[in-house]
Amino acid sequence: xxxxxxxxxxxxxxxxxxxxxxxxxxxxxxxxxxxxxxxxxxxxxxxxxxxxxxxxxxxxxxxxxxxxxxxxxxxxxxxxxxxxxxxxxxxxxxxxxxxxxxxxxxxxxxxxxxxxxxxxxxxxxxxxxxxxxxxxxxxxxxxxxxxxxxxxx
Numbered sequence: 001x002x003x004x005x006x007x008x009x010x011x012x013x014x015x016x017x018x019x020x021x022x023x024x025x026x027x028x029x030x031x032x033x034x035x036x037x038x039x040x041x042x043x044x045x046x047x048x049x050x051x052x053x054x055x056x057x058x059x060x061x062x063x064x065x066x067x068x069x070x071x072x073x074x075x076x077x078x079x080x081x082x083x084x085x086x087x088x089x090x091x092x093x094x095x096x097x098x099x100x101x102x103x104x105x106x107x108x109x110x111x112x113x114x115x116x117x118x119x120x121x122x123x124x125x126x127x128x129x130x131x132x133x134x135x136x137x138x139x140x141x142x143x144x145x146x147x148x149x150x151x152x153x
Contacts, residue, residue: 025049035080035087054087058094071098073122082127085110092123
């Protein structure tokens with residue numbers, strides 16, 4: 001970011017836009033930030049973005065597993081985790097060294113548990129309602145803030 005500020009003369013707002021709107025899957029692929037579009041594409045840049053995404057997820061999971069000294073359960077959630085069996089399979093394949101083994105049919109069907117019976121690591125798909133959770137936490141925060149200054153909310 002210092003390079004962007006100092007050498008490119010970008011403002012904080014421009015850097016923010018670059019990071020939040022033009023980076024990630026879109027920044028790598030140059031095509032889309034939507035995993036569905038990338039999976040449907042035969043463009044090599046889409047493949048590169050998917051490969052980098054699955055590598056980074058597995059890398060971070062591996063780092064966490066190392067600090068936890070292993071894994072009991074690995075959970076997929078939210079948009080990509082709940083809806084992209086190919087991505088789940090790729091990530092699980094990269095985590096095979098930890099004992100992650102999935103049932104390909106269960107994964108394809110999106111069953112709640114996609115690990116093979118007897119697998120050392122249970123792999124789950126847990127649906128989320130992110131908007132609901134944001135609303136709940138926002139209400140909690142507003143209620144706490146309202147109590148501080150004596151107002152009723």
